Amino acid sequence: MTDVQCVWAVEAELGEGPVWMAGQNAVWFVDIKKKNIHRFEPATGRRDTWAAPDQPGFIAPRKAGGWIAGLKTGLHHFDPGSGAFSLVARVEPPELGNRLNDGFVDAHGRLWFGSMHDGETDLTGALYRFDGANLVRCDDGYCITNGPTVSPDGRTLYHTDTLKKTLYAFDLDEEGGLSNKRVFAQIEDGAGYPDGPAVDAEGCVWTGLFAGWGARRYSPKGELIDFVKLPVANVTKIAFGGPDLKTVYATTAFKGLSAEERKAQPLAGGLFSFQVGTPGLPQSSFNG
Template sequence: MSGVRVIPRGGERDRLGEGLFWSARAGALYWTDILGPALNRLSLADGRVTRWPMPDMIGWVIERRDAPGLIAGFRSGFAELLLDPVRITPIVDPEPDLPDNRLNDAKADAHGRIWAGTMPIGADRPTGSLYRLDPDRTTTRVDTGYTVANGPAISPGGDWLYHTDTVPGRVYRFALDEAGVRDRELFIQFQPGWGRPDGMTVDAQGGLWIAHWGGARVSRFTPDGALDRSIALPASHITNVCFAGEAYDRLFVTSAAEGAEDEPHAGALFEIDPGVHGVPPHLFGG
């Protein structure tokens, strides 16, 4: 497909690719295979892909600002993660009373906090919530009632937090500041035929890029929520998007093979030319 590149991985594909994160420190792109379960890393210098099996479902990783390693979201909760060798140090399970829930997707903000959603593993009831993990390791539930809490994204100015409930196709917008989030509003309602909103990121112009689960594409929405353009991809279940590279001008996209095993590119990692630049990701402050 014109303008779309499949990243070579020796035939490896993800059952449920997710959790993209660009590390300028490592010059590499991280992403997870939730159902693998595994963590992947693509070196942009030489195209090498490394894959680490994980002992538990892993939704995402975010780099630490002032310490080595990553913070990861597992089925069992937040944890510190070091690689080579793999070492996992639990931080906290935000939902010990909901053993069938797991962490799903997350982003950090300019204050060093992580905003992370949870969901039931079966994606069949609204027991998911949105949490804030502060640098001092305390957690706060800030919203609830999600079936699949997904795709946080932070506006370039840091004044908006976008968050999704995938199943009903809703993208919400919260006002964001040092005190937290407030004033949730419906920002985008996905239309029939679009699929459902999954992972998200923003570009330097304030555009919101959304992966379409079941929609075989990613789309850019303007800062006022209008559909700007879509880029078709050769896989049905598109899950996450992330700007990478020194100039943040390369856009990578994950997908899922689960439920689409007959599609040759389902579960692949794609690269597309976005025509715009992204912004550096925020890191966890703890």
Template sequence: MRPWEVALAAGARLGEGPTWDASARRLIWVDILASRVHTFDPATGRRTVLATEQHVGAAKPRAGGGLVVNLRDGVACYDADGALSWLHREVVPGRRGNDAGVAPDGSLWAGTMRYDEAPGGGTLIRVAPDGRATPQLTGVTVSNGIGWSPDGGRMYYIDSPTRRVDVFDVGPDGEVAGRRPFVTVEEGAGFPDGLTVDAAGCVWVALWDGAALRRYAPDGRLDRVVDLPVRRPTACAFGGRGLTDLYVTSASEGVAPGGAAGALLVLPAAGEGLPQPAFAG
């Protein structure tokens, strides 16, 4: 019996960044190249779509309602009524926002990449709730998956062309240090893209061009491989009642027409996820 189901036959060009919004009991995800933020309530089937004025790499819930979004030209907030305001605007021609994550302290860690994927053209910044932005990494190429261990003491991070998931130590102030490889994905298995960390501290990684998810134990041991019906899965997140269902976004861009490419998939009862903090700004 296959472990996955098609939750939505969305046909997304570049579906990305699923996040469970616990307060609204819905999944938030984006279609980057279509400039759309989607929400999906699996209990009722209700869906919403928000058109953004720029390509949107990630969207996360805010503690006070609304969304924080990683756009082409920086990080902005949507209020509950749809009004947009910029938190951190940094216009760099040829560059856009990509994946992002909310740290346990409520700050947003937002990555960028060049459209042409030029080596070293991307960054990772930390945006505090008051909008103060501090660079964390420069010289990255495709800033992608980011997540924290259950105790908050580790941060996992992917710069996709390196084929690595790296790990950092997190200090009491939320700053990171001690970057080192956690796992390396071998040639031919695809590129690591988005990730999520489960309640057992295991790291789930979506493999772009690898048609699979991998689950790595906290010591880096490969624990599980799940084959998927899409060549380009992009990211994953636990959601639903009890945070036991694993949702997976995917891309149809660059894939032959037909099949499930671009769908939102779900792996029911795949494990137990961690509650994701909302952006505190």
């Protein structure tokens, strides 16, 4: 049985988007609903927190320094040194009632991210690509988006429709074009909702399961090959860290839990870790 540990009982209402920074030996993540950005150093136990001006769906490192952060109000540059946020690009009109949710940087330094309806009822969410100059809407018709992530060879992009319990695969070309959208994996009723995906070095796709008590691993063919159970129901996303990228960090959430469920799950919203045999891929930085 996999040994799962809570490394920070941070009590995130909606923990999301873990990112491992090898040069810092630290994992960064967000709490969307509490509007916080967190940083944790496993070796020292150091913990840092910054307040965001609006709900942060994701953060991703920039090659030029600092971070690109997806907030409800758009894409922002985040400077941890000063704690300041500055607007880079507005993505959608506020009347849609959307916010930005999950994001990922591919090996070309392009940012991929999704938007979702903040009330979780309308199909106003979309998938976007941003290279620092051009913002491209690549797919739409989502209520809650999660991901995306890209295969090790850079030829397949995975994206999640959480409410439809579906992980999709797209063919991805060198210029960032998407085609051949297809179902990669479908989560069966009673097993939770697929949340943030991540890909390991063998091309297998991991997904956190909201209300599913763990994380699943699928083969590149979409076959379920592993499940890691956590002591909390809402597992949102994983990141591969440590010196060999074999330490998994998982964000979780207490959002949606009743008072009784929270009492039964005292670590809900914590940051967890466990070991795996196959490493993840190095974190890429945004070129923009």
